Amino acid sequence: MSSEIMAAYWQAPPMARTLATAILVTSIMAYFGPLPISWIYFDESRLFKLPPELWRLVTSFLLSSPQLGIVLDPYFAYLYLSQLETSNPKFQRKEDVLWYLITVGGFIIIVNRIFLGGYFFLQGLIIALCYTAVQDARGAKSNFFFFTVPAQLIPYCMLLSSLLMNPAVIPLQITGILAAHWHDFMTRLWPEFGGGSSLLPTPAFLSRFVETPRVFRREYGTAIRPGSGAPSTGRTTGASTGSVLPDSWRTRGSGHRLGGD
Template sequence: MDVFWTLPPVTRTITALAVSVSALGYGGIISLSQYVFYSPAVFTIKAVPQAWRIFTAFLITKPKFAILLDPYFLYQYGSSIERESTRFSQPGDFFVYTLFVGSVIVGLAGRLLNAYTFLPALSLAYAYTFAQDNPSRQVSFFIVNFDAKYLPFALLFMTFIIDGGEPALAQLTGLVAAHLYDFLTRIWPTFGGGKNYIFTPQIVKRWFGATAGSVQNRGYGHVVQGRGRATGTGAGAEPASAGRSTGVSNAWGGLGPGRRLGSD
């Protein structure tokens, strides 16, 4: 259990719940029909909306060997970007990213394509963001090694071969969701001169332990959560993030001033 609590919080929670719910369902202990996404049961005014299906549909794997394989892919790429990606340098950033891509997946796969489960699409979203951050990194896909930029397409191809066209199309919505996040938060603000409207609220940062002056240990170094300063004017001004990230861990045991080499 000590090891479990040291894992990235968002990915570990989704992975653990996915294994638990799927194992209980395929083991006949619970009925997965009450957990899959069913649009008429969720978006209705004739009865109490079964809103939990929006979330539980992300916790159901495919049967048999996929009970292990699907959570493996989810954790492999989700934990990597939650730990290391510079996109998510502030506490809670990865949580907001997951909420955004999950919402897009529900809209596209659930409402338009009538898909019942979304975990493969979420795994593909994580894999796409991982590939965007590490395009030249070598990854192993079963017995094949290739650049990470081809990883999302390998996952899609495997789904198409094993499960067919409709599941592959539903999984593709994860790639669309992750690319939309990349466009709205990086491409459009950087190259199009637009504004990034996707940000992490202060309350979410506090959920993930952010306090003024605290040090957030990460896989690639640490993040110092700043005290914030106001930007803009008027009541709608947002506090600017003053956090900073280092490329390596602080090996000197503090953040105070150093000394000139050779000095006493």
């Protein structure tokens, strides 16, 4: 049984698998183990000290909400990132997904640090992944609570859920939606309707980076470009096949502000 579990684990999309594992391990170590939270929160001043603490650019996205969020946050991060990695037509290559994470994550950090002062940003990244994943599922239906809604409205249903259950997390979630919409405009809307090229082209060095480690050499799924003649099934790649778990949003915090609740 353990060998089957490990086989399934290693067969999962590598970036989604890595992100979910990093969130789970970091959160367990921070809440129950030897990892001080002061080592992983984001503080721009620590990026310029010697030696620069550059890991904070990544670890600030790896701390989940407490309690049930330790399981649910990695699950949702894996769910939506795996859809981008395996079946979203915007991301033809693995390096495109990695560039998405870098640019969207950077947008979330900048906006939060300027306007909100947050130190941890995972909930913003999760809703950004959700927003991007469901944009190409227009016309499909998905269950949220006891309601069936168009798949592309799931991020806004999440906001409504937070409004009723935990309003403090809404500003961080909004920055995630803004980040995903900004990325969509720069890479899809502007080329399609503005007649230009992508304003956020994937750097060439990322192609060399993702092709070097063996962990990135597998292929997962097929991305179909719009207009390729492939028939549409009218289904999402995973988000629309089941209910969004409402209890997950009850455990989400307010961006984990240092010194706050």
